[in-house]
Amino acid sequence: MRLNELEIYLNQLLNTTRFHDYCPNGLQVEGRNEVRCLVSGVTASLELLEAAVAVNADVILVHHGYFWRGEDPCLIGMKHRRIAFLMKHNMGLLSYHLPLDAHPDFGNNIQLAHRLGFVETGRFGEQNIAMLGTLQSGALNLKALQVTIERTLGRKPLVIGNEAKLVQRMAWCTGAAQSYFEEAIQLGVDAFVTGEISERTVHTARESGVAFISAGHHATERYGVQALGEHISQKFGITHQFIDIDSPV
Missing domain, CATH: 3.40.1390.30 (NIF3 (NGG1p interacting factor 3)-like)
Structure with missing residues (x-):
C-alpha cells in the first residue's frame, strides 16, 4: 500500500484531531512511497532504526517519536543522527502518542x-x-x-x-x-x-x-503498537514485525 494511504487510515482510526498532544501525530519523517514491510516499536531510538533496516522495513511505527514540545528544534546531535539515518535509508516514521494510549481496541x-x-x-x-x-x-x-x-x-x-x-x-x-x-x-x-x-x-x-x-x-507501553501493527498487517496484507528494544525504565 502507499505510505500516504497508511497515514490517512491511521489518523482516522486513532482520531488524532481529538487530542492536544506533546508532539505531532502521524507521519514525522517521509520515506519510500510503497509500504510492504512495517516494523513497530516503542521508541524511535537509533537501535530500533538499525534493526528495522536489517529486516528491510519500509516504515517504522512507534509510540515515542520525535519533535517533542519544548525541545531544541535544531537537527543536531542525536536528533540529526536518527533523522539522517532514516533519510539515508529512505525509511518512513509514523508516530502516535496520546491517540495510541487512548484507543479502545489498540490502545x-x-x-x-x-x-x-x-x-x-x-x-x-x-x-x-x-x-x-x-x-x-x-x-x-x-x-x-x-x-x-x-x-x-x-x-x-x-x-x-x-x-x-x-x-x-x-x-x-x-x-x-x-x-x-x-x-x-x-x-x-x-x-x-x-x-x-x-x-x-x-x-x-x-x-x-x-x-x-x-x-x-x-x-x-509495548502492547498497543504491537496490536496496531498486527491490525495493519492483517487488513492490508503487509509484513509486520515488532522489535522490542529493551529499556530498564
Missing part, C-alpha cells in the same frame, strides 16, 4: 488491561485517557497482584502499599501517568498502576492507603 491502556486481567468500567484524567476498572479474577491481595504483573511484564514492579491489602477496584494508565494518582484516589480505587513513579507519589500512597504500582514506562 496501550486497553492492551495492558487484557494482559493483566483488568476490566474497564470507565475513564478519567486528561483527555479521558486513564482507565478505571475491576480485576477479572475478583479481589486479590496486593502481593498476588504484584506477582501477576511481574510474570506478565517480565520485570519486577515497584509497589508502595501493604502487601496484604485487598485490591478489587483499579485505575491504570501506561507510561508516565503518576500525575493522575490523586484523581484516582478521589475515585475510590484500591490501587493505581502506571509506568513511572515520582518521589512525592510515595508519600501520597502511604498517607492515602491507596497502593501505587510503578510497572515500567517501556514495559507498560
